[in-house]
Amino acid sequence: MDVKKIAITGITAGLCLPLALFAIILVPIPGLPAASGFWIPAGFYFVMTLWFGLWGALGGHIATTIAMGYFFGYTLHIWMNGGIGDLIAPLVCLIIFKVTKARPDLRSRKDIAVWVVAVVISSLVCGLWVHTIHLFFGIITWPSWYIGVLTYLIGDTMAVLAVGTPLLKSLTDYVKQSPMYIWK
């Protein structure tokens, strides 16, 4: 494994891990252990994935898996499901950026539009994944599925847009100097 990838994954996980814990404590959702109404780390690992590719997403996945499972062990499927969902979401966002040839520095209107749409789609895909798996396991009921997907969509989209947008706009030029940046 390339050492730069180790650095990206390890540091992203280290950065997102305390943020995941704080998000769970500061904005908890009654009834959903290890969940938060404002998933702060999502803003970070979405941005890291757009800058550094798969390894940023993997870091986010490790962080959320450790944060939700290691300390707040609820049941195995909830833990793994949430962790995998958080791996899928930023990758969907990255794929949308690659397909539409948008740039993460959000210079043009097209980039901003793609960013907003990509975040909404990614959060929706992730919300659908997590809650449909919960439904199959019998953890939630059909009415809770709608509420769950909606709150997931709103909570994740809000967090990613509120945290991620200023990060992408102001720090992308700084990150471009790094050899780890994937958009050459």
Place this chain on the structure above:
Amino acid sequence: MTRTFFLHIEENSPLIKLHPLLKISFLITVNVLPWIIDMPLLLVIMLMCLLALYKIMRIPLKRLCKFIVLSIVIIQAIMFSYIFGSKIPGRIVYVSFPWGTYVSDKTLLYAITVTLRFLNMLIGSTMILAVLRDIDIIYGFLYLKIPYSIAFTISLALRSATIFIDDYFRIRDAMVLRGVNFDKGNIVTRARNYSRLAMPLMVLGVRRMIELGYILEVKGLGDVKKRTFLYEFPLRPIDVALLMFMVCLVVVTVVLKYFLQVIRFPGWPFS
């Protein structure tokens, strides 16, 4: 005392000398067992044993104080989730909700069972975290035949998480000194205030990532195919015996629950 992962290491504890493989195995066992067991009485016994182990291993129980807020948040979420969103069959149904769930005589007992599971995991994990050093993670994973790069990444994640927690509080304090109130306002205001912490944290994160990339390259981490290690942790017969005991404990629990159906919910004295 040396600080490592979220806690300061308890250097007086006999657990500190435990083989890294045993520390990692204990961590896995203490999280797997409560996940398998759903019999409240057995979970209470396990909790008592863990608390007794704190005393025997000379780890102060005050270590658990910093997790009280977390525990309350999680316990309320578990209770809320099971009371309003579950269908646990029982002899009597007390309340039925329009969204299809109900509260039976077993609902509260099951919610308490899940809470006990969580407390066992938290208390057991905290005990090991109190004696877990960076090298334990790496060597423990290597003994489990996990590749060095993965072991190093996990260790790096936990190590940098500790550093970022310090950074987070430093930045937060600086913002509080400038007049930001993080505890006031509705959920949107609070979320907006917290999102402002993102920029300095991310700058620190990216800077560390770039520097670390260079450092690891300079140290030749990626070039060496067969690594040599500074420390050696030979497995003594007592270590092997403890390891076998933990494996047997998990196997016996699985057999008792899934094959003999002895320790199933609700179990004695609630059945």
